[in-house]
Amino acid sequence: MHNLNSFGKIIILTLGIVALFAAMAGAGERLTVKGSDTMVILGQRWAEAFMASHPETVVQVTGGGSGVGFAALINGTTDICEASRPIKPKEQQSLKSRFNTTGVEIPVARDGLTVYLNEANPVSELTIKQLAAVYSGEITNWKELGGEDARIIVYGRENSSGTYVYFKDEVLKGEDFAPQVQTLPGTAAIVNAVAKDKNGIGYGGAAYAKGVKYCALKADAQSPAFKPDLEHVKSGAYPLSRYLFWYLRNKPSGDMKTFVDFVLSAEGQKIVSEVGYFPVQ
Numbered sequence: 001m002h003n004l005n006s007f008g009k010i011i012i013l014t015l016g017i018v019a020l021f022a023a024m025a026g027a028g029e030r031l032t033v034k035g036s037d038t039m040v041i042l043g044q045r046w047a048e049a050f051m052a053s054h055p056e057t058v059v060q061v062t063g064g065g066s067g068v069g070f071a072a073l074i075n076g077t078t079d080i081c082e083a084s085r086p087i088k089p090k091e092q093q094s095l096k097s098r099f100n101t102t103g104v105e106i107p108v109a110r111d112g113l114t115v116y117l118n119e120a121n122p123v124s125e126l127t128i129k130q131l132a133a134v135y136s137g138e139i140t141n142w143k144e145l146g147g148e149d150a151r152i153i154v155y156g157r158e159n160s161s162g163t164y165v166y167f168k169d170e171v172l173k174g175e176d177f178a179p180q181v182q183t184l185p186g187t188a189a190i191v192n193a194v195a196k197d198k199n200g201i202g203y204g205g206a207a208y209a210k211g212v213k214y215c216a217l218k219a220d221a222q223s224p225a226f227k228p229d230l231e232h233v234k235s236g237a238y239p240l241s242r243y244l245f246w247y248l249r250n251k252p253s254g255d256m257k258t259f260v261d262f263v264l265s266a267e268g269q270k271i272v273s274e275v276g277y278f279p280v281q
Helices: 006-025 040-053 066-075 089-099 128-136 162-170 187-196 230-235 254-264 266-275
Strands: 030-035 058-062 080-083 104-112 114-117 125-127 153-157 182-184 200-204 216-218 241-248
Touching: 030 066, 030 254, 040 058, 040 080, 040 254, 040 266, 066 080, 066 089, 066 162, 066 241, 104 230, 104 254, 104 266, 114 187, 125 128, 128 153, 128 216, 153 162, 153 187, 162 200, 182 187, 187 200, 230 241, 241 254, 254 266
Parallel strands: 030 058, 030 080, 125 216, 153 182, 153 200
Antiparallel strands: 080 241, 104 241, 114 200
């Protein structure tokens, strides 16, 4: 092998290229899924289960945030955008300008946007108004919320996150986050930080709350407090209940439709529950 001349190397390279194209020809359809970090584990579980029963189809799942997913859908670099928030009018207009379609929205799961507290924190429930005051910087000490005399350490998501946008719209009513909110690159990082920080508070999807405790939320001071469990997320009693979505450019067909049908089937929705979210059916 060490003495191959140029002709021999060309023959080997050519055979390699032929083998690669042959492999690609037999690989079947390739689907790409990109977007919400809240949904990336769910998307990966769906892909694994789907490929196990449809080995002719390859499904590739990556995160990056809902905003990144919508950008990829508009740029034509992903087939499916996973999003923890609805598409924005500006994104829909960009999609229409590029592909002459406003896209197809498919609710695939439900979630309760969850507020995480350290397990040693004596505070166990907040109103939406109190939560907004913490993230806008009006309340900075746990003592003001019935807790210990300690500074509140506030964690949040980067602005490409759909969860960031949902929280800003539904909790802060469009107002800005306080400068002291520490931005972390994913929900898992927020949960890890709060689990280690007695005075920390963070937010994200219900499926990630391991090693921390749920903060029960009240719509207002007179309302009962609810945790983000199945009953209260599906009924809407939990004040930050939301859908998780898939967005496509067009009505699905072929392998794409088969994948969508699987996700919405009893088997696909069972995976939603196993991951820690709530089925749409």
